[in-house]
Amino acid sequence: MPTFLLDVNGARLSATAEPATPLLWVLRDTVGLTGTKYGCGIGACGSCTVLVDGEPRRSCGLAVKDAVGRRILTIEGLASGTALHAVQRAWVAEEVVQCGYCQSGQILAAVALLARAPRPTERQIDDAMSGILCRCGTYGRIRAAVKRAAAELGKEARP
Secondary structure, eight states: OOEEEEEETTEEEEEEOOTTSBHHHIIIIIIOOTTSOOSSSSSSSOTTEEEETTEEEEGGGSBHHHHTTSEEEOGGGTSBTTBOOHHHHHHHHTTOOSSOTTHHHHHHHHHHHHHHOSSOOHHHHHHHHTTSOOTTOOHHHHHHHHHHHHHHHHHHHOO
């Protein structure tokens, strides 16, 4: 089996796997980053969403060989030390989490949205978040948390 060098959360990691192995399983089973969840295995639910070069990607459908040379961000790499990212703080403040299973994918999708649209409209929020299923139905709180994070990040950007 070949060994792949991956850039995960800013660190260079080595993983031995078959080239077609989904990145999800390399992250969870080989690297030990279990914040990325297995949901459906076909890219439909979004629980396995990570950021690849800043864009949300379903890690269950991305072969490890295709992740080489790309910047991968998982939920474990989002906080800075013990300081939560603005989106994570907003998630806590808005009490979004119920079962929590979809949350790593939801949070990373929100981070990507706010990077490309710092003041998103409700439609942009709904479009960005709609592909990640929340079985608990906390979509209203998710929308509120994205708005809260956008406001906080907007304040941080001002001189």
